[in-house]
Amino acid sequence: MSSERSRKAERIRQIMATEGDSVERNARGFNEGRYESVARLEDYDAYKDRARAIKEDAIERLPELIERVRETVEENGGTVYVADDAADANRYVRELARERDAETVVKSKSMTTEEIDLNEALAAEGCDVWETDLGEFVLQVADEAPSHLVAPAIHQSREEIAALFNEYFDPDTELETAEELTAFAREYLGERIEDADIGVTGANFVTADTGTMALVTSEGNARKTVAVPDTHVAVAGVEKIVPTFEDLQPFVELIARSGTGQDITSYVSLFSPPVSTPPVDFDDDGPIADDPADREFHLVLLDNGRMDMREDDQLRETLYCIRCGACSNSCANFQSVGGHVFGGETYSGGIATGWEAGVHGQESADEFNDLCTGCSRCVNQCPVKIDIPWINTVVRDRRNRGAEDGRLDFLVEGLSPDEEPAGMDLQKRFFGNFSTLAKLGSATAPVSNWVAETLPSRLAMERVLGVDRRRDLPEFERETFVEWFRNRDVPRPVDADYHAVVYPDLYTNYIRTDRGKATVRTLEALGVAVEVPEVASSGRAPLSQGMIATAEDHAREVSADLEPYLEAGYDVVAVEPSDLAMFRGEYERLLDERRYQAITERSYEVFEYVYGLLENGVDPAPLRSADNGNGVGSDLAYHSHCQQRTLELEAYTTDVLERLGYDVRTSDVECCGMAGSFGYKREYYELSVDVGDRLQEQFEAPDAADRTVVASGTSCLEQLDGLLARQPRHPVSLVDPDGSE
């Protein structure tokens, strides 16, 4: 296990060193472009809803739609072949090539043909196969796999491509600029296209009612691939079918914006083959138009596991994916490593877990699945609203369950009152059962803190559990937040208008108790009657390790613990955004509808709650303002938590702080990189720090360097503490009337 972690750490380090810069520049560029482009689209959310509904309906009716496509394509004069798997699809296309004595095959970009390794199959048939998309062409020459769904050579810089081409093609004059490289490729591939016997494309969408293919491209190579050779083969997953031609519209509005941040790509080809353009025989000197348009068209619809995914309640959503790449671009980890680390055989980014598990089998997702930290930043970016982190959690859970019996289990046995199978990864089990550890650590603090920080302990933890020794461990408080509240001698307000439970999440209860205390004082100052009862931990920790059954237990306990308060009319105020995200998000899947509604409707992030009080006319005067900031300047640099931003709660914190006279500058990085236990794991420590560097850079820039750093999430605070010389603070400590931190 330990050497496996070292190997993984080494591989990540190496890819970050060689590909990290290009990937980061490109992915972040696409990501920024996406934010801008979707902001320009009126009805963006309505289009996403429509796109989602179309896909849900299409996958629901898929068998019927496949038959409909067969009819319409055949009516138009083409042929449809439904291939069971990769071998079946390859065999069909090989036979076509053989029958036509095809020597040259040109292809436009298609992830589906990558999935089945069609190029290898055609090469085995003796065909010369050429990728005409420039990104794919680079990969073909470099003999590499795609590192991104949309921009497959995202990991290569111009300089690297120039070196590659100069070496491989040995041109008369050395190629250097992007223009020269493009011109060279255009000419080289232009000749291949002129000679081509067969053109192979994918399809972004196939409409059932008209038998129309939609291809979304920018270079023009797909148009030539379709137009020049007389035989066109389109290979598309069965999930690409949409019911009607008009259904294409929302996707055309969304796909490029979501992907590369363009409002639309240069070309959206819509055609119901065979197309009416005459094929071009470049050896002929008569007018092209005289050429008889005897074209052939074959649509290969690929199953390869998709029909099983359709039956799988958890993986089904993956089939809605239009492969725009937004989930990759908005992913902090992906921005650092790209698809060669965060990806499987074919697919990359967060959704790759679903695709790889579905088409290549569960194991092919094993290597990279942990790179999804559940930060949820992709969720709002996905044009078809796929809950990508959930798919990752489910696949992780299945992996855990499939794990072999391990020998070292007894070591964490006492710490693992979970519902998970014996044999699952010890590291996951350790982090997943953090609540037990925290209880124990607090009960025996400060001794537990001293013991944990000794070198032999850290070495053992690193070796056995994979906890990186470069991280500071959390320090447990002897008196928990709940105990503090109970032992306090403060009269409760009578006749209060507002009643709230402050949720004692794991960190607030055992480790960062100060922010809990500050929250209580803040709410009480605003006239809220507060309670801090013992409540179970939310289940976030086990869930992020893929321990769904354990998380479900936690959720039920939380629900039972809170129920009397909810029934008595209390609201629930959460300090830790990742726990609030559980209540609002994952609990929908972990609890029955009634229990979920009861919690979700009444739970708030602390500043969301304060904002609501102020909006309802409560006087903010008792709160500490920037004027008496107790040594804290009035200028703040604020990093909102990833899940908090996904829930669109960032604005409440900034608004309240601004009302109290603070000047707030916010970060715009997607995630701090710590993401719960992720940054503690030995194999991911360096990646976590690389992601954190982006935040560090923003907060050390001249316009932020003198500001007090504020963050809402425990993880973010830990990460920032490690990265910056300044001590970051939770925002509630600033407004706490009695703040003496």
Place this chain on the structure above:
Amino acid sequence: MQTQLETFETNLGSVRTAVTRTSPAAFQDALADVVDEPAIGAPLPFADVSLEGTGVVLEPTPDQLREAACGVTAAALGVADYGTVVLESTPAGAELAGLFPDRHVVVVRERDLVDDMAAAFERLGERFRDGDDDAVLATGPSATADMGELVYGVHGPRETHAIIVEDDAE
């Protein structure tokens, strides 16, 4: 408030497509100003403007296709919101003439403009069901960022120019 035509022109500009506005009567003069020789093209399916009698070769051979500097073809629709033109394929090879040469001059009639994609898809749906079922929504020149920087003119045209034929004032 911009008119539909103005919106179209503005958006063509932002997708790097130059614009010439002309009347049907002045069309061939306007064309002569923007065409590079040698030019090829496909017959325009319009009653009031035509490529007949211009220097544009209408039935090119493969060699002429390869050598052409400029291609002139018609657009079936223009989408104002995006600066997009809808290019239809024809047995005469309009798709090829708008794709191979370095410069693409597209002729679009003011009356064929629609506001947005929703309207465009409504029109296209009718056409596709009637059997006019090949169309490219083309927006600006061919482009790639795959070589490390944004470059125009990859497999398709490097320059695009729209000639908008105004409706006859009646």
